[in-house]
Amino acid sequence: MNIQDYKGVFVFVQQVDSHISGVSYELLGKARELADTLNTEVGAILLGSNVEKLADNLAEYGADTVIVVDSEELKEYRTEPYAHSITSIVEKYKPEIILYGATAIGRDLAPRVSARLKAGLTADCTKLDIDEQTKGLRMTRPAFGGNIMATIISPEHRPQMATVRPGVMQRIAKRAGAKAKIEKPQIELTPNNKYVEVTQVVKKVVNKIDIMDAKILVSGGRGVGSKENFAILKGLADVLGAEVSCSRACVDAGWIEKDQQVGQTGKTVRPHVYFAVGISGAIQHLAGMEESDIIIAINKDPSAPIFDVADYGIVGDMNKIVPILTEKIKAEKAAKLGV
Amino acid sequence: MDFTLSKEHEMARTLFRDFALNEVKPVAKEVDETEEFPAANVEKMQKLGFLGIPMPKEYGGQGCDTLAYAICVEELSKVCATTGVIVSAHTSLCAEPILKNGTEEQRRKFLVPLSNGQKLGAFGLTEPNAGTDAAGQQTKAVLDGDSYILNGSKIFITNGKEADIYVIFAMTDKSKGTRGISAFIVEKGTPGFTFGTKEKKMGIRGSATYELIFTDCRIPKENLLGAEGKGFGIAMSTLDGGRIGIAAQALGIAAGALESTIAYVRERKQFGQAISKFQNTQFEIADMATKVEAARLLVYKAAMAKDSQKRFSVEAAMAKLYASEVAMEVTTKAVQLHGGYGYTREYEVERMMRDAKITEIYEGTSEVQRMVISASLL
Amino acid sequence: MKIIVCIKQVPNTNEVKLDPIKGTLIRDGVPSIMNPDDKAGLEAALTLKERYGGEVNVVSMGPPQADAVLREAMAMGADKAYLVTDRAFGGADTLATSTTLAAAVKKMEYDLIITGRQAIDGDTAQVGPQLAEHLNIPNVSYAEKIDLDGKTLVVQRQYEDRYHTVRVQMPCLLTALGEMNKPRYMTPGGIFDAYRKREVTIVTRADLDVEDEKIGLKGSPTRVVQSFPKSLKAAGVKEAALEPEEAANFIMEKLKEKFIF
Numbered sequence: 001m002n003i004q005d006y007k008g009v010f011v012f013v014q015q016v017d018s019h020i021s022g023v024s025y026e027l028l029g030k031a032r033e034l035a036d037t038l039n040t041e042v043g044a045i046l047l048g049s050n051v052e053k054l055a056d057n058l059a060e061y062g063a064d065t066v067i068v069v070d071s072e073e074l075k076e077y078r079t080e081p082y083a084h085s086i087t088s089i090v091e092k093y094k095p096e097i098i099l100y101g102a103t104a105i106g107r108d109l110a111p112r113v114s115a116r117l118k119a120g121l122t123a124d125c126t127k128l129d130i131d132e133q134t135k136g137l138r139m140t141r142p143a144f145g146g147n148i149m150a151t152i153i154s155p156e157h158r159p160q161m162a163t164v165r166p167g168v169m170q171r172i173a174k175r176a177g178a179k180a181k182i183e184k185p186q187i188e189l190t191p192n193n194k195y196v197e198v199t200q201v202v203k204k205v206v207n208k209i210d211i212m213d214a215k216i217l218v219s220g221g222r223g224v225g226s227k228e229n230f231a232i233l234k235g236l237a238d239v240l241g242a243e244v245s246c247s248r249a250c251v252d253a254g255w256i257e258k259d260q261q262v263g264q265t266g267k268t269v270r271p272h273v274y275f276a277v278g279i280s281g282a283i284q285h286l287a288g289m290e291e292s293d294i295i296i297a298i299n300k301d302p303s304a305p306i307f308d309v310a311d312y313g314i315v316g317d318m319n320k321i322v323p324i325l326t327e328k329i330k331a332e333k334a335a336k337l338g339v
Numbered sequence: 340m341d342f343t344l345s346k347e348h349e350m351a352r353t354l355f356r357d358f359a360l361n362e363v364k365p366v367a368k369e370v371d372e373t374e375e376f377p378a379a380n381v382e383k384m385q386k387l388g389f390l391g392i393p394m395p396k397e398y399g400g401q402g403c404d405t406l407a408y409a410i411c412v413e414e415l416s417k418v419c420a421t422t423g424v425i426v427s428a429h430t431s432l433c434a435e436p437i438l439k440n441g442t443e444e445q446r447r448k449f450l451v452p453l454s455n456g457q458k459l460g461a462f463g464l465t466e467p468n469a470g471t472d473a474a475g476q477q478t479k480a481v482l483d484g485d486s487y488i489l490n491g492s493k494i495f496i497t498n499g500k501e502a503d504i505y506v507i508f509a510m511t512d513k514s515k516g517t518r519g520i521s522a523f524i525v526e527k528g529t530p531g532f533t534f535g536t537k538e539k540k541m542g543i544r545g546s547a548t549y550e551l552i553f554t555d556c557r558i559p560k561e562n563l564l565g566a567e568g569k570g571f572g573i574a575m576s577t578l579d580g581g582r583i584g585i586a587a588q589a590l591g592i593a594a595g596a597l598e599s600t601i602a603y604v605r606e607r608k609q610f611g612q613a614i615s616k617f618q619n620t621q622f623e624i625a626d627m628a629t630k631v632e633a634a635r636l637l638v639y640k641a642a643m644a645k646d647s648q649k650r651f652s653v654e655a656a657m658a659k660l661y662a663s664e665v666a667m668e669v670t671t672k673a674v675q676l677h678g679g680y681g682y683t684r685e686y687e688v689e690r691m692m693r694d695a696k697i698t699e700i701y702e703g704t705s706e707v708q709r710m711v712i713s714a715s716l717l
Numbered sequence: 718m719k720i721i722v723c724i725k726q727v728p729n730t731n732e733v734k735l736d737p738i739k740g741t742l743i744r745d746g747v748p749s750i751m752n753p754d755d756k757a758g759l760e761a762a763l764t765l766k767e768r769y770g771g772e773v774n775v776v777s778m779g780p781p782q783a784d785a786v787l788r789e790a791m792a793m794g795a796d797k798a799y800l801v802t803d804r805a806f807g808g809a810d811t812l813a814t815s816t817t818l819a820a821a822v823k824k825m826e827y828d829l830i831i832t833g834r835q836a837i838d839g840d841t842a843q844v845g846p847q848l849a850e851h852l853n854i855p856n857v858s859y860a861e862k863i864d865l866d867g868k869t870l871v872v873q874r875q876y877e878d879r880y881h882t883v884r885v886q887m888p889c890l891l892t893a894l895g896e897m898n899k900p901r902y903m904t905p906g907g908i909f910d911a912y913r914k915r916e917v918t919i920v921t922r923a924d925l926d927v928e929d930e931k932i933g934l935k936g937s938p939t940r941v942v943q944s945f946p947k948s949l950k951a952a953g954v955k956e957a958a959l960e961p962e963e964a965a966n967f968i969m970e971k972l973k974e975k976f977i978f
Binding site: 347 | 904
């Protein structure tokens with residue numbers, strides 16, 4: 001393998017029902033940065049049925065070239081036709097880097113591709129940068145349940161491949177009107193034993209996420225005061241795309257369901273952000289949430305132990321603060337969408 | 340001498356511990372407060388073979404050993420002493436005497452369902468006037484044709500009413516004293532066999548403790564366990580084995596209280612630091628842990644002695660005496676280290692302290708254990 | 718149906734603690750367990766065997782101590798157990814691991830291979846699909862329900878916002894989601910038999926037809942160049958004298974700093 005033959009930073013663009021997943025824009029943003037550092041181009045791999053129309057969106061968020069494979073066989077995600085398309089593209093265009101979203105699609109597709117190409121793959125990266133000397137990709141990811149970070153390289157193989165967790169990278173500001181070069185390679189997609197048949201697609205209607213899987217939790221304690229007041233927390237949770245959880249006291253009081261309880265006798269959670277609202281922070285509660293990345297506490301009692309573990313503590317009345325915060329976020333979000 | 344447990348015993352401990360933490364611990368508090376027999380968990384244990392651990396496979400058991408059984412009772416009792424004693428009474432006091440003294444036919448009929456989890460067992464020896472002095476049996480069994488007719492009552496019977504099969508002791512010949520006592524297997528549902536008062540207890544409150552009443556209860560002659568007049572010996576050797584189970588229960592209670600306390604003192608802050616930073620706490624924990632470990636060695640030694648077919652009465656008595664007294668001492672200290680919280684029902688050490696007390700009393704009081712031990716020496 | 722379940726022994730990462738002073742990982746005394754997703758896969762396999770007959774064999778690649786997870790699998794009901802172990806396999810990344818496993822599995826009979834979706838120590842989710850690629854069979858990842866229809870498996874394949882019902886021809890490979898079932902407990906007698914009456918077959922380098930360049934460190938295209946503890950939290954900020962409006966602004970500012978929205 002002559003490493004010098006491989007040029008360009010490619011992104012596998014995940015589209016579902018012709019809707020581009022947010023992580024793909026984020027990856028384009030990162031790819032743009034990496035490509036600029038390497039003085040090369042950003043290629044977007046767009047697979048699907050009747051998806052060419054999406055190419056402009058990709059250009060506006062950083063793609064120089066969009067490689068489109070349009071086929072009925074690619075309508076619903078299936079491992080084999082997707083893996084075959086990507087490996088064919090790699091053989092033809094020889095990118096030095098390919099990024100995938102660490103999604104239920106990307107985490108299936110990327111390993112299959114890596115095994116077919118005998119290329120290295122690093123999962124769930126939270127940081128990507130270019131080594132100044134070697135110009136190789138440095139991929140940093142958490143391991144051991146997030147207790148440790150590891151930086152990984154793939155010095156002798158190309159392409160260097162990584163999956164990246166959604167929400168980690170930033171998309172670039174929209175380049176309105178930007179156009180990309182469109183490439184449409186001829187790729188044979190002939191069903192074989194590895195083609196599976198998708199007989200049913202069922203979208204989840206009620207989407208009550210397990211609090212253990214939530215990225216953001218708005219958690220209430222005894223200080224919330226009543227079952228009705230939980231609506232205030234629900235309001236904040238809704239604008240943040242968060243879930244509502246609680247301390248034991250609220251379950252005992254019958255304000256909220258047991259499966260939303262955090263703590264020793266409830267669930268252990270590790271969200272990105274944990275709002276502890278009106279929670280004093282008894283040891284039993286802390287045991288269930290102290291590993292959260294960011295803890296924001298609001299409590300009337302300045303000596304509440306929750307403040308010992310909070311990254312940001314506010315001494316004050318949740319009934320006043322939370323509704324204002326909810327409105328501000330709502331306003332800010334509306335303003336963003338308007339841009 | 341090797342104090343290392345075999346890999347199979349270690350893995351069995353992992354199993355019992357996982358089961359205890361996932362299934363038993365979440366309901367332990369409720370079982371104590373409602374005083375309800377944890378029937379759902381007993382059924383789960385029956386399906387998993389926890390009620391036939393030391394019994395041979397040919398009789399529906401798991402084909403493990405007394406040590407594995409003791410570890411099971413220990414791990415269950417760490418989180419719920421009620422659940423521990425249910426397994427102990429069933430295995431040691433009902434299945435075991437049938438295995439040791441039953442005919443092949445009795446083993447097939449009664450031991451197999453006890454071991455494979457279809458039926459639960461109990462043991463009836465104690466009477467209002469025959470506690471430590473078990474020889475004072477007043478329940479009578481009179482042979483009448485092909486059956487014995489039982490009359491009398493038993494009290495404080497663990498697994499009472501919940502169990503399907505009971506090993507019952509009764510006088511067949513009053514004139515012979517202890518040699519006039521015989522053992523019988525009695526099934527629930529036999530006419531004339533009813534249940535009286537359910538005891539309201541200080542601890543192990545989910546364990547069903549009942550009075551058994553026999554009124555002209557006619558049982559088939561073939562339900563005589565062992566020979567007529569051999570009942571006292573059967574009762575005593577059964578209790579030797581039972582003491583290993585109770586010792587394991589006591590060990591579990593102590594070890595559970597120690598674990599809870601270690602977690603608590605690390606978290607609880609006073610004077611600006613965790614109370615585990617104070618030397619008093621450290622020394623108390625050190626003493627508690629040392630005693631728990633010593634109790635564990637005695638319990639395992641007794642179990643291993645039984646497994647190697649040696650005499651184990653004295654080992655079992657020492658294990659039970661020591662482990663039960665350690666359970667009482669360690670749980671009392673656990674409550675003390677928890678301070679005011681420890682006295683509330685919010686914290687499990689409160690329950691553990693109440694549960695511990697019975698281990699010094701049933702299946703031979705501490706005084707009886709001292710009698711057994713000293714008799715072997717003097 | 719012949720099913721192979723691949724299982725990994727992993728440290729129980731829930732119990733991994735950081736040394737608060739040095740910031741390093743404390744691995745001593747951390748118990749090893751069967752990887753949870755793999756255990757769900759084993760449960761699914763045992764359920765299929767109960768319904769349709771056949772056998773469930775388990776394979777683990779790892780150090781000699783990984784014997785324990787294979788015994789555990791047998792105590793749950795697995796039939797035969799294989800431990801793929803050799804110093805030559807050391808230092809393998811996911812590609813070299815899957816290549817080694819493929820070489821071992823190629824010597825066995827199977828209609829279905831089940832792996833866990835991912836292992837809790839590495840969280841990569843790569844070995845399953847890679848193994849399928851080496852064996853040239855189809856794979857369906859993130860399986861949350863598995864049924865048999867003749868020679869075809871009907872799998873419920875989970876995505877973030879939906880699921881697909883997928884028909885896949887055997888032989889094939891599925892990766893199992895931990896949530897798909899509640900794995901059964903071992904039985905005490907099963908544990909004793911697993912240690913006293915059953916065997917774990919050892920598979921070494923010499924047993925496999927695979928080139929040296931494809932296994933172990935040599936066969937690994939990726940390399941860890943640096944590992945470091947996750948940066949510890951700075952001391953928290955407590956604001957005690959803010960008006961509600963100011964407090965809301967303060968939180969907004971922090972959320973923006975951390976790119977929460």
